[in-house]
Amino acid sequence: MVRPRWQGLQTTAAGRFWHRWDQAVALVAAANLAWVLFDVTYVPLRSFWLQRTLYPLPSVSLGIPLPWLPDITPIYDPVKGIEAHRDTAAYIAHFRELEQIAAEQGIDSNAARQRRLEMVVHNSQLIDENPFVSSGNAGTLEKLKNRLRARAGRDSPKQAAAYLLSDSYLNSTNWEQERAFWNRRILPLAATNYWRGINESGLPIDHSWRIDVPFQILFLLDILLRTFRLKRRYPRIRWRDALLRRWIDLPLLLPFWRVLRVVPVTERLSNAQLIQLEPLRTAVSRAVVAVLALELFEVLTVRLLDAMQQLVRSPELPQRIRKLRSHQSLDDNGERELAELLRLWLPLLLTQVGPGMRPQLVALFGHALQRSVNDVVVPAPLRDLAPFQRAETEFSRQLAGGMVDALLGLSRTAGDRLGQRDITMEDLSIDVLDRFWDELAHTLEQGPVLERSQELVSAFLEELKRSGVRQLRQQGGVNELITELDGLSFSPEMPQSTDPA
Numbered sequence: 001m002v003r004p005r006w007q008g009l010q011t012t013a014a015g016r017f018w019h020r021w022d023q024a025v026a027l028v029a030a031a032n033l034a035w036v037l038f039d040v041t042y043v044p045l046r047s048f049w050l051q052r053t054l055y056p057l058p059s060v061s062l063g064i065p066l067p068w069l070p071d072i073t074p075i076y077d078p079v080k081g082i083e084a085h086r087d088t089a090a091y092i093a094h095f096r097e098l099e100q101i102a103a104e105q106g107i108d109s110n111a112a113r114q115r116r117l118e119m120v121v122h123n124s125q126l127i128d129e130n131p132f133v134s135s136g137n138a139g140t141l142e143k144l145k146n147r148l149r150a151r152a153g154r155d156s157p158k159q160a161a162a163y164l165l166s167d168s169y170l171n172s173t174n175w176e177q178e179r180a181f182w183n184r185r186i187l188p189l190a191a192t193n194y195w196r197g198i199n200e201s202g203l204p205i206d207h208s209w210r211i212d213v214p215f216q217i218l219f220l221l222d223i224l225l226r227t228f229r230l231k232r233r234y235p236r237i238r239w240r241d242a243l244l245r246r247w248i249d250l251p252l253l254l255p256f257w258r259v260l261r262v263v264p265v266t267e268r269l270s271n272a273q274l275i276q277l278e279p280l281r282t283a284v285s286r287a288v289v290a291v292l293a294l295e296l297f298e299v300l301t302v303r304l305l306d307a308m309q310q311l312v313r314s315p316e317l318p319q320r321i322r323k324l325r326s327h328q329s330l331d332d333n334g335e336r337e338l339a340e341l342l343r344l345w346l347p348l349l350l351t352q353v354g355p356g357m358r359p360q361l362v363a364l365f366g367h368a369l370q371r372s373v374n375d376v377v378v379p380a381p382l383r384d385l386a387p388f389q390r391a392e393t394e395f396s397r398q399l400a401g402g403m404v405d406a407l408l409g410l411s412r413t414a415g416d417r418l419g420q421r422d423i424t425m426e427d428l429s430i431d432v433l434d435r436f437w438d439e440l441a442h443t444l445e446q447g448p449v450l451e452r453s454q455e456l457v458s459a460f461l462e463e464l465k466r467s468g469v470r471q472l473r474q475q476g477g478v479n480e481l482i483t484e485l486d487g488l489s490f491s492p493e494m495p496q497s498t499d500p501a
Contacts, residue, residue: 083197
């Protein structure tokens with residue numbers, strides 16, 4: 001029994017289970033994609049994750065602190081093989097020692113003074129050696145030097161650091177303010193520098209594959225389950241073809257080009273009904289199809305007319321006409337297709353289609369006869385008399401009915417005879433057609449008609465090709481076509497008037 005359209009399809013327990021499974025896997029795939037994007041961008045954005053400060057305008061040192069973000073660098077640096085650089089780590093550690101001594105003994109103590117001199121030396125070495133180059137953050141050192149120059153009012157960053165840590169400067173200012181400057185403006189820049197190890201293949205160390213492997217195992221299991229479900233639903237499909245149906249899931253299993261996973265993840269979320277992409281897909285596909293349709297129609301039109309021109313211009317046109325003969329147009333079973341088609345359709349038209357049109361033919365012939373009698377036979381004074389008009393109409397109807405019945409009778413008789421297989425008539429008809437093609441080809445070969453006809457037909461096709469393509473392009477572009485489609489799709493239907501009961 002066929003299910004009515006207004007009744008929803010009842011889902012089984014197994015169907016609900018697989019639907020929930022697909023939704024769960026789609027959510028896991030979305031989480032994996034989010035992690036992939038984070039992993040790919042972690043190294044370029046490590047300074048952001050370390051400082052947790054957003055700089056909307058890189059050219060302006062105006063940052064928006066985001067203290068609610070967790071500091072994930074101690075956890076994720078080992079995954080990417082990142083370690084603190086020795087030079088910048090020693091630079092920061094030395095300043096921490098200076099802070100501790102200043103807190104215990106004071107900034108003017110001998111120990112603090114010695115640490116300040118050593119800090120000036122470390123700063124000079126940092127500027128000379130530039131350890132930021134190894135991590136690709138050469139511009140960070142320039143920021144550090146610019147901030148030292150701006151704070152001290154000196155042209156040289158080395159002299160600026162020596163001035164900021166000198167006794168004369170610290171005696172005239174507050175050490176806590178200077179310590180805050182170093183902790184907020186200088187040391188965070190030094191902390192962004194890192195060292196990343198190299199593996200045996202000469203590539204940077206990256207252990208993120210260890211996190212990705214469990215996801216890939218789950219995706220592989222899901223692909224196999226989908227293949228099994230497809231094979232179970234369509235038993236005749238081969239395992240290889242069923243597996244190839246999930247070609248879109250290939251990026252989920254690749255350890256490289258992982259950003260391409262956005263395609264299968266989007267497809268899974270859409271199929272699991274977690275996101276709605278149908279309007280977007282419709283808009284994109286409509287634009288693509290409209291562009292391809294216009295281009296394809298132009299190409300097909302030009303190619304078809306070019307093929308017709310080549311056929312007409314060919315000097316072998318008479319030979320092609322001769323190939324239309326019946327003994328050269330047999331199918332694989334030795335049957336004359338054209339003759340058999342005529343034998344099937346002519347009786348159908350003469351015995352069924354024609355008699356079914358009798359009322360319309362009688363009305364047509366009657367009206368034509370009445371007009372002829374009025375114009376030729378009947379005198380003008382008698383045309384306006386009602387009895388004479390009725391008699392004329394009845395006479396025309398009876399005469400037309402007789403003529404139509406006679407014609408239909410002949411057509412039925414001819415159709416019945418044509419429906420009966422008559423070998424002699426078929427042979428004679430085929431001989432006539434074959435003779436016609438032979439005579440036509442022979443005539444074209446003998447006279448100048450062929451060459452002149454080829455020129456005229458080729459010119460006609462060339463003009464048709466140019467005018468057709470020109471008309472297609474004048475009808476409007478893709479935007480006009482899409483606008484017209486939208487108008488046809490979203491225009492309200494006209495209310496149908498119903499007669500009152």
